[in-house]
Amino acid sequence: MSETTQSMQNVGPTSGAKFRQRTLPILIFIAIILAIPMTDPSRTVYTLVHQMAINIVFALAYNMLLGKGGMLSFGHAVYFGLGGYYCLHVMNWIAEGAGIWANFPVFFLPVLGFLAGGLSAAVIGSFSTRRAGTTFAMISLGVAELIASGAFMFDSLFGGEQGISGDRMNGPQVFGLSMGPMSDIYWFMAFWTVISIIAMYAFTRTPLGRLSEATRDNPQRVQFIGYNPTRVRWLVFTASGAFAGLAGGMSAVNYEIFTPEALSLIPSGFVLIMAYVGGITYFVGPIMGAILLTYMSSMMSDFTEAWLLYLGLMFVIIVMYAPRGIAGIVFGVWDGLTGPDKGTYIGRLLVQIAGMVLMLIGLIVLVEMSIRWSNGYGEVFEPFGLHLGTTNVLTWILIIVPIGAGAALLRRVNREKEEAVA
Known part of the structure; x- marks a missing residue:
């Protein structure tokens, strides 16, 4: 052969x-x-x-x-x-x-x-x-x-x-x-x-x-x-x-x-x-x-x-950033956890999860607040007893800070991957 x-x-x-x-x-x-x-x-x-x-x-x-x-x-x-x-x-x-x-x-x-x-x-x-x-x-x-x-x-x-x-x-x-x-x-x-x-x-x-x-x-x-x-x-x-x-x-x-x-x-x-x-x-x-x-x-x-x-956003994100879909993510994580450098992989994975969770929190607050505002009934988004209206400063803090922090964490992981490949 x-x-x-x-x-x-x-x-x-x-x-x-x-x-x-x-x-x-x-x-x-x-x-x-x-x-x-x-x-x-x-x-x-x-x-x-x-x-x-x-x-x-x-x-x-x-x-x-x-x-x-x-x-x-x-x-x-x-x-x-x-x-x-x-x-x-x-x-x-x-x-x-x-x-x-x-x-x-x-x-x-x-x-x-x-x-x-x-x-x-x-x-x-x-x-x-x-x-x-x-x-x-x-x-x-x-x-x-x-x-x-x-x-x-x-x-x-x-x-x-x-x-x-x-x-x-x-x-x-x-x-x-x-x-x-x-x-x-x-x-x-x-x-x-x-x-x-x-x-x-x-x-x-x-x-x-x-x-x-x-x-x-x-x-x-x-x-x-x-x-x-x-x-x-x-x-x-x-x-x-x-x-x-x-x-x-x-x-x-x-x-x-x-x-x-x-x-x-x-x-x-x-x-x-x-x-x-x-x-x-x-x-x-x-x-x-x-x-x-x-x-x-x-x-x-x-x-x-x-x-x-949310369904449409998930579809767009999958198409842009995970074209192999959920199965690709699952099998990719499995291969990383069983790979030779699993310690580094687990660290990056945890940072990625933290970044995605933070961005998800900010996105949910933005979407739910916007939905209630657009309905015009005077309703506000009230998770865990918080009064998150369009005029509340806390609302915009919970939108901007998590999205910004999550994006920064994800960029950091991507930069580390690029440096490792180079």
Whole structure:
């Protein structure tokens, strides 16, 4: 073996790094799924976990496009929505005892969502994947607007503004689940989430999964070795749409209703943020992003009406300063803590955390004070009994000093890193 070949092999991650970044997070995730029912969760916890499960599958499906295939889509909710709508139609046919559907278990509706999402993606992808980059992104945006608008026109298919509703407690039972109680739906969600994660991970290890990454990086070289980049993009697009449809089927069973909003740009943008914030270069990145953003969207609104602003700021900061997302931060910290110079790394890490916390304090005071001032109701921000209004000097001290001190600490750490590299 030549020295060049050996050096190229050393560039790739070690077997230990592969286990930490790929296998271990999935095993931890499955262990958490099995442990949650043992804590006797409330209905609120069940609702939140179910939404996380749907978003995890949807985000992973989207990352098959963005992270592995390099295709930025602004309309992936189309396949999520079409899969969900089809499952609700089947759910109603099951309730009516219509033909072959009378004995079809509701538990397996995500399979039909998978087929519906995959078929629609195959049709749309047959022309949209002929282009890459910005052109592909614009086509996906146009298709999303087209189908979302059509959902309000074809009432028999989409139910108009009110959408289509159904009843999941029909048809034969599977695994003894009546599909009524929240605990039954939990195991339904757990089953399909784990199956989807395993299937999508297996897809990334197939030759097609490898080719999608090669097409993302260098389509000319893929064509040179005898493969058609357009066909590779189309196949990956179809698979991604199929898993998005599966997530739509899970959502149909969970909520028992689908409206045209599920086809709109809002869920398409949200899944993009989930995947990117989590980290599109890691398989587990979208899982982390889906969990975090689902929690933020469900819980932060109870504490502040500016939660969407915080979400947007977090997305901008991730894009600018941590392009590898939350997963990149987590694995980077782990590598630093287990590295040879961990003493210096821990010191810098603590300074960075202190700087970020200080800047966060100043930012929160600024945003919450501004929100209350802009509402015009005379309200002020009162954390820990402090009266922080626009005319209070303490308010501006708590904004300027923490932000300035935090920025100084972060600049100091960056300067030390630059000096160490030099």
